[in-house]
Amino acid sequence: MPGPADRLKLAERVAATLGAARARFALIGAAAMAVHGVARSTQDVDLLTLSDVSLDGAAWEPLAEGGVDVSVTRGDADDPLAGVVRFRQEGQDQVDLIVGRYRWQQRLLERAEPAVVGGAITLPTAQPRDLVLLKLFAGGPHDLWDIEQLLVGADSETLVSAVSDDVSQLPARCRRQWDRLLRERSDDAGGDAGAP
Secondary structure (H helix, E strand, C coil): CCCHHHHCHHHHHHHHHHHHCCCCEEEEHHHHHHHCCCCCCCCEEEEEECCHHHHCHHHHHHHHHCCCEEEEEECCCCCCCCEEEEEECCCCCEEEEEECCCHHHHHHHHHCEEEEECCCEEEEECCHHHHHHHHHHHCCHHHHHHHHHHHCCCCHHHHHHHHHHHHHHCCHHHHHHHHHHHHHHHHHHHHHHCCC
16 A cells, blocks of 8 residues: 555646746645644645646646646636646545635745645645635635634634734635634633633
8 A cells, every 4th residue: 555655746746847837836725734733534635826827738748648637627707716737646646736816825825835745745835824714715614614623723813813814805705704703713712711
C-alpha cells in the first residue's frame, strides 16, 4: 500500500507545473485544515489559483502524456469559479485545482505560507482566516462545521478578529452567516458560564 509520500506525487507534479508557469497557488480544503490541526478524512488535494493559464489544457499536456487524466471545466460568467481542473492517476490522491476569480482570493494566495502536507511535500498553504472565508463563501453545512473546528483553536479571538476584518469583501450572504455564527458562539459561551 502506498504511503503518503507516494500518494502525493501527483499533487507535487501539479504544484511543480504551476510553479514553472509562475502561477501563484495555495493548498486549501481538508488537507489545509489538517495542517492547521483539524483532522478530516480525505482522498484528494485541493489547490486554489487565480491563474487563467491553468484553464488551458495545453498547460497540462506533459502530465496527460505521463498518464494523468486531466479534466478542465470552465465556469460561465455567473459561476463563482473561473473553473476547475481535476487530475487523476491510479494510486494517487486526486488533485482538484480550483480557479478563483475574486480579489479576496488573491490576498489568500499572498498570505499563504509553506507547510508540510502529509509528512511528504511542502506546499504554500492557506491560513486559517482564509480557510474560514472560503468556507463562508462555499456555505454548505459541512463548511460551517469546518469553521467551528477552526474557531476552537488556541488563538480563536485573533482568528475571529481577522475574519471579521475581511468578511466585508465577501457577498452579503457570507457576512450574514458569519454574524449568525458569532451570535451562536456568544450565546453558547453565555450559556456555559452559568453551568454548574
